[in-house]
Amino acid sequence: MPQEIKTRFAPSPTGLLHVGGLRTALYNFLFAKKHNGQYVLRIEDTDKARTVPGALENIIQVLKDFHLNSDGEPVFQSKRLDLYLKHANELIQKKAAYYCFCSQQRLEDLRKQQEAAKQPPRYDKFCLKLGEEEVQKKLQASEPHVIRLNVPANQQIRFTDLVHGEIKISTNDIDDQVLVKSDGYPTYHLANVVDDHDMEITHVIRGEEWIPSTPKHMLLYSAFSWESPQFAHLPLLLSKTKKKLSKREGDVAVQSFLEQGYLPEALLNFVALLGWNPKTEQEIFSLTELVEVFSFDKVNKSGAVFDLEKLDWINGLYIRKMDIKELFPRVVPYILQAGIKIDNYPKEFLEKVVALEQERLKKLSEIGDRVRYFFEEPKYDAQLLIWKKADKNVINQNLQKLLEFLKSTEPTEENIKKFIVDSDLKTGEVLWPLRVALTGLEASPGPFEIMNTFVLLPNGKQIILDRINRAIKLL
RNA sequence: GGUCCCAUCGUCUAACGGUUAGGACGCCAGGUUUUCAUCCUGGUAAUCCGGGUUCGAUUCCCGGUGGGAUCACCA
Numbered sequence: 238m239p240q241e242i243k244t245r246f247a248p249s250p251t252g253l254l255h256v257g258g259l260r261t262a263l264y265n266f267l268f269a270k271k272h273n274g275q276y277v278l279r280i281e282d283t284d285k286a287r288t289v290p291g292a293l294e295n296i297i298q299v300l301k302d303f304h305l306n307s308d309g310e311p312v313f314q315s316k317r318l319d320l321y322l323k324h325a326n327e328l329i330q331k332k333a334a335y336y337c338f339c340s341q342q343r344l345e346d347l348r349k350q351q352e353a354a355k356q357p358p359r360y361d362k363f364c365l366k367l368g369e370e371e372v373q374k375k376l377q378a379s380e381p382h383v384i385r386l387n388v389p390a391n392q393q394i395r396f397t398d399l400v401h402g403e404i405k406i407s408t409n410d411i412d413d414q415v416l417v418k419s420d421g422y423p424t425y426h427l428a429n430v431v432d433d434h435d436m437e438i439t440h441v442i443r444g445e446e447w448i449p450s451t452p453k454h455m456l457l458y459s460a461f462s463w464e465s466p467q468f469a470h471l472p473l474l475l476s477k478t479k480k481k482l483s484k485r486e487g488d489v490a491v492q493s494f495l496e497q498g499y500l501p502e503a504l505l506n507f508v509a510l511l512g513w514n515p516k517t518e519q520e521i522f523s524l525t526e527l528v529e530v531f532s533f534d535k536v537n538k539s540g541a542v543f544d545l546e547k548l549d550w551i552n553g554l555y556i557r558k559m560d561i562k563e564l565f566p567r568v569v570p571y572i573l574q575a576g577i578k579i580d581n582y583p584k585e586f587l588e589k590v591v592a593l594e595q596e597r598l599k600k601l602s603e604i605g606d607r608v609r610y611f612f613e614e615p616k617y618d619a620q621l622l623i624w625k626k627a628d629k630n631v632i633n634q635n636l637q638k639l640l641e642f643l644k645s646t647e648p649t650e651e652n653i654k655k656f657i658v659d660s661d662l663k664t665g666e667v668l669w670p671l672r673v674a675l676t677g678l679e680a681s682p683g684p685f686e687i688m689n690t691f692v693l694l695p696n697g698k699q700i701i702l703d704r705i706n707r708a709i710k711l712l
Numbered sequence: 713g714g715u716c717c718c719a720u721c722g723u724c725u726a727a728c729g730g731u732u733a734g735g736a737c738g739c740c741a742g743g744u745u746u747u748c749a750u751c752c753u754g755g756u757a758a759u760c761c762g763g764g765u766u767c768g769a770u771u772c773c774c775g776g777u778g779g780g781a782u783c784a785c786c787a
Contacts, residue, residue, distance in 0.1 A: 680748030
C-alpha cells in the first residue's frame with residue numbers, strides 16, 4: 238500500500254507572510270489534497286533574535302483567509318528542542334558531526350584570509366582535530382560551542398527534484414554547516430530534516446532558493462540512515478527587475494494586498510498560475526478546481542515576474558462576477574475608510590450605489606472616491622459641464638429646460654429620452670451636463686442609473702433638482 | 713568569485729521533433745455608448761547566440777552569452 242502523501246508549509250515567524258510564501262503554502266496544499274493526503278503547518282521558530290511579534294498570528298490568519306488551514310495542530314520547533322539535541326548527539330556518536338569551540342573572531346579571521354586568497358569561505362575543520370579528552374574537558378568547562386556537520390570530501394551528492402530533475406553537487410563545495418548553535422537551538426538544517434522525518438513528510442515543496450542547501454540535508458538523511466522525502470523546488474517569484482521578490486522591492490506582504498482590496502480568491506487564483514500552468518486556456522480557478530488539476534509536471538523551471546497589471550485584471554473579474562449581496566459587506570469598510578458616513582442611508586440605496594461601481598472596480602479600496610458624490614455635494618469646474626464643443630449657452634438652456642421638465646415628472650430614462658426627442662435637443666448636450674451636474678466627475682456611471690439610485694432616498698428627487706440648479710448657477 | 717538553477721511576445725504562459733509559434737494581461741484601433749467601465753471585433757509583439765544530431769529543431773546534445781539563487785551560530 239502506498240504511503241499517504243504528507244506535505245508541510247514551514248514558514249518562520251520573522252515577518253508578515255508574503256506572496257511567495259502564500260504560493261508555496263498553496264502548492265503544498267494542492268498537492269496533498271490532490272492525493273488525499275495531509276498538509277500541515279510547521280512554525281520554524283528556532284531563531285529567537287529574528288522572531289517578530291505578531292508574525293505568527295499573521296501567518297495563521299492569512300492562511301485562514303485563504304482556506305489553507307493546517308490538517309491538525311501546527312508544529313512549533315521551539316517546543317521540540319530535546320528532539321533535535323537527541324539527534325545531534327546521535328550524529329556525534331556516529332562521527333557525522335563534531336563539537337566546535339572556535340570563537341567568532343577566529344571564524345572571521347579565517348573567512349578574511351580565504352577571501353584574500355580568493356578561496357571560497359569554508360570552515361577548516363579545525364576542531365575536528367581535537368582529541369576526545371580535550372573535547373570533554375572543554376565541554377566540562379562549559380566552553381561555548383556549536384555542533385557542526387562533518388562533511389566528507391570527494392563525494393557526489395545527488396537527488397531528484399520533481400521539477401528540475403536530477404541535481405548533483407560535490408561535497409567539496411559544501412561547508413561544515415552548524416547544526417546546533419551555541420545557545421542550544423538547532424539551525425534550520427537540522428531541525429528541518431529531523432522534523433520532516435519525524436512528521437513523516439513525503440514531499441518537501443519549497444522555493445528554489447533552497448536548492449543549494451538540499452545537499453546538506455541529503456547528507457543528514459544518510460547520516461541518520463533515513464530515507465529522504467521527495468523534493469520539489471518551486472521557481473522564484475520575481476519583481477519587475479527580475480530579482481527575487483522581497484520587502485526591499487515594494488510591499489509583498491499578503492496582508493497589504495488584502496488591505497488594498499484584493500480578494501483572497503483572486504490573489505490565490507493569480508498566484509497559482511505563477512510558475513504553474515494547467516495547459517488549458519482556462520484562467521479562472523477556484524481552490525477546489527485547482528486541487529483537481531494540480532500536478533508537478535506542469536510546474537515551470539524558470540522564475541515568474543509578479544505582474545500587478547494582471548492581478549488587477551483578475552481581481553476586477555472576481556469583483557464583477559460577485560453577487561452584490563456578497564460584495565457589499567466587503568466594500569463597506571473601504572467606504573468608511575474614505576471618511577464617508579453611511580449610517581443614515583437605507584441599505585437598499587447603499588447596495589445600489591456599490592452595484593453601480595461594481596464593474597469599474599479593480600480593487601475594493603477604489604470605492605471611496607468613486608461613490609463620494611452620492612453622499613457629498615460634488616465640487617467641479619463649470620467648464621466640465623460643457624460637452625465637447627457644445628455651446629455654453631445651449632448647455633445652460635438645456636439644463637434649465639430639463640429642470641423645469643423634471644419638476645413635474647419622474648426622472649426616469651424613458652421620460653428624459655422622450656423629453657429630448659420632443660424638445661428636439663441633442664442627446665449629448667443634455668445627458669453629459671446632467672451627468673456632470675450629478676457627479677462632478679469626468680467619468681462615472683450614466684445619469685439614468687445614478688438618478689434611479691438617488692430616487693431610493695426620501696429626498697432623492699430633490700437632490701437631483703438641487704444639483705441641476707446648482708450647475709445652472711455655476712454656468 | 714565558487715557552486716547550483718534557468719532561458720518562447722514587455723509580462724504570465726501553450727506548442728508527441730513537422731503549427732501561418734497558440735492563449736491571457738497590457739498596449740493600439742474599431743463597434744456599442746452622453747463620459748468612464750463592461751461587452752464584442754481586430755491589431756501589435758517572442759523562440760538569446762553559435763555549433764552539432766536529424767529529412768526536419770522552440771523542442772534533443774555541447775559551448776558561449778545573459779539572468780537569477782546561494783555561499784551565517786537566518787530561515
